[in-house]
């Protein structure tokens with residue numbers, strides 16, 4: 001049991017679990033002890049960031065682990081019931097855009113939900129009107145005010161040259177992309193690809209949360225048959241650890257400066 005009533009929720013991507021360690025006065029709840037959560041390692045961490053009450057998923061659930069999309073996104077609805085109004089999602093992703101490099105950060109402007117286009121959507125099934133409408137709009141899902149604030153912060157941090165704004169695509173995984181798939185995603189206008197985030201964002205947006213998303217670029221996605229480079233998960237985690245300090249600074253500042261009544265910032 002916690003008495004905290006967080007307004008901000010944070011989901012840590014692969015290799016980015018350290019983000020939760022910046023919470024002050026933490027209270028920890030292993031997923032295995034929380035009813036309805038998939039039996040999995042990882043935990044919810046409640047605590048304060050810049051004096052603001054937050055809850056953080058240290059470890060997320062993925063479709064490729066065999067969880068239903070309902071289970072994968074269940075924590076987001078728990079966040080909503082706890083009072084969370086703003087969701088910050090982070091992930092590790094491979095880059096397709098020219099000019100992106102491992103270690104760069106991408107502020108997510110929009111997404112392509114590849115499984116969603118094929119009908120794999122956490123909002124499928126009877127709609128629970130208590131949470132949101134049957135047919136939610138998704139044309140402005142990643143909050144513009146928060147994206148502008150994040151850009152201001154990265155300029156002040158002096159790291160703007162490593163930060164982009166772009167389009168994330170979710171694929172089902174667990175395999176990384178073939179060259180043909182990479183070419184297809186690139187032609188679709190996708191800048192970075194991963195195996196998470198879109199379902200959580202859909203559920204958060206459906207229930208009226210403000211959403212902000214960040215991808216850490218951990219590898220280049222191979223788009224040429226002449227390129228012998230091979231992505232691997234260990235490499236993804238390593239880049240995550242290397243860059244989690246900058247991400248932590250960015251997120252802490254964002255949480256400290258965001259307007260808690262949604263939309264604008266100080």
Ligand SMILES: O=P(O)(O)O[C@H]1O[C@H](CO)[C@@H](O)[C@H]1O
Pocket residue numbers: 012013014060062090091092093173194195196197232233236
């Ligand atoms: O999206 P997150 O969970 O950050 O992790 C990304 O990195 C893992 C692959 O290395 C996959 O889980 C992919 O989705």
